[in-house]
Amino acid sequence: MKKIILFTFAMLWATVSWGQHTKPSFSFAETIFDFGAIKEEAGKVSHSFTFTNTGSLPLVIHNVRASCGCTSPEWSKKPIVPGGKGFVKVTFDPANRPGNFNKTITVTANTENANTVLRITGNVSPRPKTLKDLYPRSVGPLRFKSTHISFTRIGPKESKSEEVDLVNTSDKPVSIDFERVPKHLAIQAQPKTLKPGEKGKITAIYDASAKNDWGFVYDQIFLKLDGEVNYKNRLSVNANIQEDFASWSKEEKDKAAKVSIDNKVFNFGEISQGEKATHTYSIVNEGKSNLIIRKVKASCGCTAIKPDKTVIAPGEKTAITAEFNSAGRTGRQNKSITVITNDPLQSNILLRIQGTVK
Secondary structure, three states: OHHHHHHHHHHHHHHHHHHHHHOOOEEEOOOEEEEEEEEHHHOOEEEEEEEEEOOOOOEOEEEEEEOOOOEEEEEOOOOEOOOOEEEEEEEEOOOOOOEEEEEEEEEEEOOOOOEEEEEEEEEEEOOOOOHHHHOOEEEOOEEEOOOEEEEEEEOOOOEEEEEEEEEEOOOOOEEEEEEOOOOOEEEEEEOOEEOOOOEEEEEEEEEHHHHOOOEEEEEEEEEEEOOEEEEEEEEEEEEEEOOOOOOOOHHHHHOOOOEEEOOOEEEEEEEOOOOEEEEEEEEEEOOOOOEEEEEEEEOOOOEEEEEOOOEEOOOOEEEEEEEEEOOOOOEEEEEEEEEEEOOOOOOEEEEEEEEEEO
């Protein structure tokens, strides 16, 4: 009886063992490779992970996925016979990726465990910065660190100053002046004439009280180089003009205006191209002071808006009517209306209009 049991167990073990080895199987020489220190300017580096099919059936790699776009894989595309060898080649691009890196490569095959993870590591030494790197924006004979001047958040009565660096990359002196400067901006180049290879600054001073506006506002200023204006040579200037309620006490906030809107999202469903969708948002002042609607601005010209009144006493209400014109538009639409108020807890409110245009 004991012999029969031992024989049965041996047969079962042999069957399980044979079944396991009928599957293709990876045997990689290594699953982690360290490139060590590499130089960014030296360009791409590659390594091939070699493997043997230690199973009893042909091995087929279905796909190889890298964890990052900086890493591109190649691999054996033909089936690998039992005992045969194959490869997964990994190429890493260090451009604009200084510092340590640790990337994974997932190999999907017809093996017992469908996914096998390989890994590459290393450290990228940054390449020396060129003048184009330091001053990436080209404007005529000049190069700028940025052609965008942002004043971020600024109070309605506040004045702020910002600077932008530039360099003359030509072999001739360049005089710098400005065209179409709005009254709320003062701007000048220092020095006004840049010698060949000389660096300078443009200083802009933003006077929010002279702008007399609210929210995100935008201007363009054109450069006059050597007395000539090319409207491709311009600087963009933006500011976010907001009232600062951070210093208000709890008592001041309790006595302030409080805006309440019944529904901030209007879904017009589905309309045909050329049709209009109109909605009225109801606004109630639930506070203890007058609610002032500073500004109402749509995200695009297709949405017309009109507040009934801009000063609402406590307990009173008003309405903002929005109209979406679908002319020239198709597909899913998602437009917004920004309402700026003197409510210290909701100074910026976003209303939405959405739907589909056939």
